[in-house]
Amino acid sequence: xxxxxxxxxxxxxxxxxxxxxxxxxxxxxxxxxxxxxxxxxxxxxxxxxxxxxxxxxxxxxxxxxxxxxxxxxxxxxxxxxxxxxxxxxxxxxxxxxxxxxxxxxxxxxxxxxxxxxxxxxxxxxxxxxxxxxxxxxxxxxxxxxxxxxxxxxxxxxxxxxxxxxxxxxxxxxxxxxxxxxxxxxxxxxxxxxxxxxxxxxxxxxxxxxxxxxxxxxxxxxxxxxxxxxxxxxxxxxxxxxxxxx
Amino acid sequence: xxxxxxxxxxxxxxxxxxxxxxxxxxxxxxxxxxxxxxxxxxxxxxxxxxxxxxxxxxxxxxxxxxxxxxxxxxxxxxxxxxxxxxxxxxxxxxxxxxxxxxxxxxxxxxxxxxxxxxxxxxxxxxxxxxxxxxxxxxxxxxxxxxxxxxxxxxxxxxxxxxxxxxxxxxxxxxxxxxxxxxxxxxxxxxxxxxxxxxxxxxxxxxxxxxxxxxxxxxxxxxxxxxxxxxxxxxxxxxxxxxxxxxxxxxxxxxxxxxxxxxxxxxxxxxxxxxxxxxxxxxxxxxxxxx
Numbered sequence: 007x008x009x010x011x012x013x014x015x016x017x018x019x020x021x022x023x024x025x026x027x028x029x030x031x032x033x034x035x036x037x038x039x040x041x042x043x044x045x046x047x048x049x050x051x052x053x054x055x056x057x058x059x060x061x062x063x064x065x066x067x068x069x070x071x072x073x074x075x076x077x078x079x080x081x082x083x084x085x086x087x088x089x090x091x092x093x094x095x096x097x098x099x100x101x102x103x104x105x106x107x108x109x110x111x112x113x114x115x116x117x118x119x120x121x122x123x124x125x126x127x128x129x130x131x132x133x134x135x136x137x138x139x140x141x142x143x144x145x146x147x148x149x150x151x152x153x154x155x156x157x158x159x160x161x162x163x164x165x166x167x168x169x170x171x172x173x174x175x176x177x178x179x180x181x182x183x184x185x186x187x188x189x190x191x192x193x194x195x196x197x198x199x200x201x202x203x204x205x206x207x208x209x210x211x212x213x214x215x216x217x218x219x220x221x222x223x224x225x226x227x228x229x230x231x232x233x234x235x236x237x238x239x240x241x242x243x244x245x246x247x248x249x250x251x
Numbered sequence: 252x253x254x255x256x257x258x259x260x261x262x263x264x265x266x267x268x269x270x271x272x273x274x275x276x277x278x279x280x281x282x283x284x285x286x287x288x289x290x291x292x293x294x295x296x297x298x299x300x301x302x303x304x305x306x307x308x309x310x311x312x313x314x315x316x317x318x319x320x321x322x323x324x325x326x327x328x329x330x331x332x333x334x335x336x337x338x339x340x341x342x343x344x345x346x347x348x349x350x351x352x353x354x355x356x357x358x359x360x361x362x363x364x365x366x367x368x369x370x371x372x373x374x375x376x377x378x379x380x381x382x383x384x385x386x387x388x389x390x391x392x393x394x395x396x397x398x399x400x401x402x403x404x405x406x407x408x409x410x411x412x413x414x415x416x417x418x419x420x421x422x423x424x425x426x427x428x429x430x431x432x433x434x435x436x437x438x439x440x441x442x443x444x445x446x447x448x449x450x451x452x453x454x455x456x457x458x459x460x461x462x463x464x465x466x467x468x469x470x471x472x473x474x475x476x477x478x479x480x481x482x483x484x485x486x487x488x489x490x491x492x493x494x495x496x497x498x499x500x501x502x503x504x505x506x507x508x509x510x511x512x513x514x515x516x517x518x519x520x521x522x523x524x525x526x527x528x529x530x531x532x533x534x535x536x537x538x539x540x541x
Binding site: 077104107122123 | 279535
């Protein structure tokens with residue numbers, strides 16, 4: 007088996023859930039109300055190894071911990087306990103232009119977003135022509151992002167992310183963006199990325215896209231790995247479990 | 252803390268890019284750009300000068316210069332804290348998706364405002380120079396004390412950054428913080444020698460019981476002490492009109508209180524370190540706020 011890129015051991019994540027709603031000074035002043043906070047165990051000890059060149063799909067019901075697991079891998083959360091080791095450059099595929107500033111042009115947003123994804127200024131400037139080309143935005147690239155449609159924004163976001171040259175791509179259910187032609191382009195890119203030995207970790211509720219791109223499927227159920235293996239087998243038992251309900 | 256600083260250094264290019272972005276956004280849709288941020292203090296100071304020099308008939312020399320020297324730094328302090336209070340909160344959608352050192356957000360807010368202050372200071376020095384020329388080149392406006400200006404700016408930056416760390420972190424969890432801060436800043440404006448002088452305070456207090464104590468307490472406020480320090484450095488000392496008892500008298504400026512200034516420096520450095528510590532303790536919880 008090839009080299010392990012992501013190594014997850016005994017990963018647990020717990021959230022404090024408040025029933026009082028938005029945070030305010032009121033919650034601080036009423037400190038004794040802290041007892042009302044609920045401890046929510048989202049991940050209850052996950053062990054997972056992701057190897058170079060794998061394309062792993064995470065499936066599971068809402069609240070099973072899929073997105074939490076992706077966030078932990080991207081260092082957004084700190085684990086409650088357990089360890090995660092990531093041994094390669096990693097880039098998240100952002101949702102519809104998260105991090106874009108509406109008043110800046112597409113071009114100006116490329117620079118900033120590229121840098122937030124871990125490129126240096128020089129690297130972003132070198133890749134800007136390819137990013138613009140891939141996004142198919144043409145002359146719109148010089149207009150403020152607030153004038154973009156959501157599809158255009160998603161295309162720009164996707165184009166930046168794929169030019170980061172990450173070895174691991176983290177995708178949280180955003181492949182269904184843009185029109186049919188662009189979707190095809192995304193799948194082509196993913197095929198190319200995989201052919202070059204890239205690793206992908208993604209969450210999806212769409213069985214077709216799982217079968218289309220994944221070569222391994224992990225089923226998470228209430229914070230634990232329920233089944234791990236070949237996509238068609240795992241999907242079959244996942245869907246059977248869903249049908250039982 | 253050393254680990255965090257190392258990480259921040261690794262991401263320094265992102266910090267610069269974010270400062271650049273802040274500056275760009277501010278002037279994106281306005282034609283006169285940087286001019287606007289100068290116009291505000293200039294108009295304010297013109298009105299203040301009008302009120303004090305003519306309506307209240309205060310005889311102090313170079314009144315406008317005195318006000319500007321204290322008002323420009325205060326404006327920086329004010330804007331930097333208000334901007335940084337919101338900095339993490341508005342960036343939360345990105346913070347929830349990508350990893351980068353979160354301290355970059357308040358830092359960019361403070362630094363972009365600091366660049367404004369630096370530019371405003373240059374304009375102020377040019378203004379002093381022009382006034383000198385208009386007055387027939389009498390009384391050269393700059394002294395050797397001007398050499399202290401960079402030092403003062405660094406201390407002020409440390410003070411502001413430390414507070415910005417604390418405020419931006421707390422504002423994520425308690426959104427009331429920014430309202431409290433804007434009220435406090437408004438009050439602080441009156442508790443700081445901007446429209447008046449530390450000499451005014453001294454002559455009003457010196458004959459009262461425990462007046463000296465109140466004077467000292469007043470200057471333990473780092474912002475008040477810094478306002479006086481900026482005036483000492485930027486403006487050639489002249490005669491100041493103050494009230495002593497019932498009558499108005501003209502007095503020379505008081506000697507600089509190095510002891511109290513030392514306290515301000517120590518407080519500023521402490522706030523910088525403590526603020527960074529608080530921020531680092533809270534930053535992992537930003538994304539999981541209740």
